[in-house]
Amino acid sequence: MIGNDIIDLQFAxxxxxxxxxxxxxxxxTVAEQRYIRESENPWQxxxxxxxxxEACYKAFQRLHYIHSFCPHQIENQIDTSGMLLPLILFRNKKFFARTTMNQVKIDTVCASSQALLTDITTVSDLKEILQLTDFKKDNNGIPYLQARNIKQQFPVxxxxxxxxxxxxxxxxxxANLDATALIYA
Structure with a gap:
């Protein structure tokens, strides 16, 4: 499914x-430790x-709820030339990540397929979207948006x-929310 994480580098x-x-x-993992040590900026x-x-864990949670975060079991894939690949493995499941990084923050999104990954967008504010939905969490604490005019939930x-x-x-x-707004306007 879908997951994300953001780090404020100044705060970190x-x-x-x-x-x-x-x-x-x-x-x-051992490979991740090597990748960190050999990088130009190990801390970053x-x-x-x-x-x-973290983003992979959140995506996994939507598919197979687990109560505890176990980062050592989540394996970032690194190729033989030392390049970090978009592929992440967690409990024999494949996930795909996309990261944007600059001097102030790191923002990663993750999905259970490459096709889903290309359909993910990130926003810093839900103000406009919350005019049509309510931000809720299910019994496991996993967030979703509940459309107000129709009985439909959207993962977030x-x-x-x-x-x-x-x-x-x-x-x-x-796009579906925008279409719903037009229908019920």
Missing amino acids: LSESIVLQQRRLDKIC TFWLIWTRK SKSSHGAYKAYALFKADI
Whole structure:
């Protein structure tokens, strides 16, 4: 399904322990640790890996609810030349990630297929969308948007960190909401 994560890099500066070996062993696979150590900016690369794991976990949650986050079981795929691939494996399931990164934040979205990944968009504010929907969570705490005029739910993934917030949703769902608004206007 769909998941996302965002990291405010300025806010993350307070997390100085992220590169301690004990912490890396709990969170990262051996290949991910090597990728982090060999990168130009290990600290930022750690957060890149982290956002991909968190986004993958959220996408997995929608398909197979699990109560605990187990980042060591989420494996970012790295090719033989040392390039981070869009593919992530978690409990024998494939997920695909797309990350945007700049000097202030890292924003990752993840989906259970490449086709779904291309249909995901992120927004920092749901103000316009909330005119047509209500933001709700199911019994497991997984968020969704409930359309007001029709009995339809739309998956949404929410992430916030420091000064940044991001909602990931499907472009097709936004178009469907826009069409619904026209029908019931």
